[in-house]
Amino acid sequence: MKKVQIGNVVIGGGENIAVQSMTNVKTKDVEKCVDQIKSLEDVGCDIIRVAIPDMESAKAISKIKSKISIPLVADIHFDYRLALECIENGVDKIRLNPGNIGSEDRIKEVAKKADLYNIPIRIGVNGGSLEKDILQKHGGPTSEAMIESAKRHIDILNKFDFDNIVVSLKASDVINTIKVYTLVKEKLDYPLHLGVTEAGTYLSGTVKSSIAIGTLLKNKIGDTIRVSLTDDPVNEVIVAREILKSLNLLKNAPVMVSCPTCARCNINLIELAKKVESYLAGVKKNIKVAVMGCAVNGPGEAREADIGVAGGNGYGLIFKKGEIFKKVKENELFDELKKEIEKM
Ligand code: SF4
Numbered sequence: 001m002k003k004v005q006i007g008n009v010v011i012g013g014g015e016n017i018a019v020q021s022m023t024n025v026k027t028k029d030v031e032k033c034v035d036q037i038k039s040l041e042d043v044g045c046d047i048i049r050v051a052i053p054d055m056e057s058a059k060a061i062s063k064i065k066s067k068i069s070i071p072l073v074a075d076i077h078f079d080y081r082l083a084l085e086c087i088e089n090g091v092d093k094i095r096l097n098p099g100n101i102g103s104e105d106r107i108k109e110v111a112k113k114a115d116l117y118n119i120p121i122r123i124g125v126n127g128g129s130l131e132k133d134i135l136q137k138h139g140g141p142t143s144e145a146m147i148e149s150a151k152r153h154i155d156i157l158n159k160f161d162f163d164n165i166v167v168s169l170k171a172s173d174v175i176n177t178i179k180v181y182t183l184v185k186e187k188l189d190y191p192l193h194l195g196v197t198e199a200g201t202y203l204s205g206t207v208k209s210s211i212a213i214g215t216l217l218k219n220k221i222g223d224t225i226r227v228s229l230t231d232d233p234v235n236e237v238i239v240a241r242e243i244l245k246s247l248n249l250l251k252n253a254p255v256m257v258s259c260p261t262c263a264r265c266n267i268n269l270i271e272l273a274k275k276v277e278s279y280l281a282g283v284k285k286n287i288k289v290a291v292m293g294c295a296v297n298g299p300g301e302a303r304e305a306d307i308g309v310a311g312g313n314g315y316g317l318i319f320k321k322g323e324i325f326k327k328v329k330e331n332e333l334f335d336e337l338k339k340e341i342e343k344m
Helices: 030-042 055-067 080-088 104-116 132-138 143-159 174-187 202-218 233-246 269-280 330-343
Strands: 004-006 009-011 018-022 047-051 072-075 093-095 121-126 165-170 224-226 255-258 288-292 307-311 315-320 323-329
Touching: 018 233, 030 047, 030 055, 030 233, 047 055, 055 072, 055 080, 072 080, 080 093, 080 104, 104 121, 104 143, 121 143, 132 143, 143 165, 143 174, 165 174, 174 202, 202 233, 224 233, 255 269, 269 288, 269 307, 269 330, 307 330, 315 330, 323 330
Parallel strands: 018 047, 018 224, 047 072, 072 093, 093 121, 121 165, 255 288, 288 307
Antiparallel strands: 004 009, 307 315, 315 323
């Protein structure tokens, strides 16, 4: 399969699965945009996309680029001049559908400029906005209809000798997402950007994305992923990374296990587990951390963990590889655990 270079990240052809997200502040507000991107970088975002609704946003690209260290993608609809401006301003990838930007001359101009600057274009087909004739032909936004739309956009770019392409085919439900990507994998040789569009709020979006993206990745389909949530984009990255961790597709990232608690638990374990989870989001170490409710079963149940805590009555035990290492007051558990993880 083809590989595509997006700034300093390569996707496709068996490279690591890259995690993407999208900012939700105004792109033209450079300071806010950079702040948000940095907080996404901190939790492990590999590629960031910004919407370009106007020329001011396109002109902000070079300033944003100079202050961040992950590749920057410009999301453009309809106006080819915004695409040209973003490319000239150093963006690392463009997301646009060539069939939506008008005359062939305009598309040719964008393709030539993207080629000159060696930046890829993602064709992003969305089940909710397919061309009328394709919808009529297929009787609705079926997988076949979405793939035909993608091919149409690809053909337009290929006509101008442009083939540095990534493809996404997003449906808003799990079954169709799995179906369309499974089908397209057999038909196209471009890196695939996976995602469920309009997946919903934190809970439903996480469940839908995990099932769809997880199933596809397990079947070796997909090269970069974006979890779409009606929520803080930081959570999109955290969820995406959890999906990769669950499938052993993420290196240098801690895995956390925690018990569901029961009548044997005498500490506020739920709060502690949330705190540890949020701390671990920024840690780049290949370790397993356990957060367990009781000392009776805790260390034993989490024997394979590198480090962990087990609650007692008003205190907790820090354990390493299933062996008790230190007894600590409940209110000091988090800090002690953090201190030990930092030493690892
Ligand atoms: Fe209950 Fe202890 Fe098991 Fe947690 S580790 S579920 S508190 S027995």
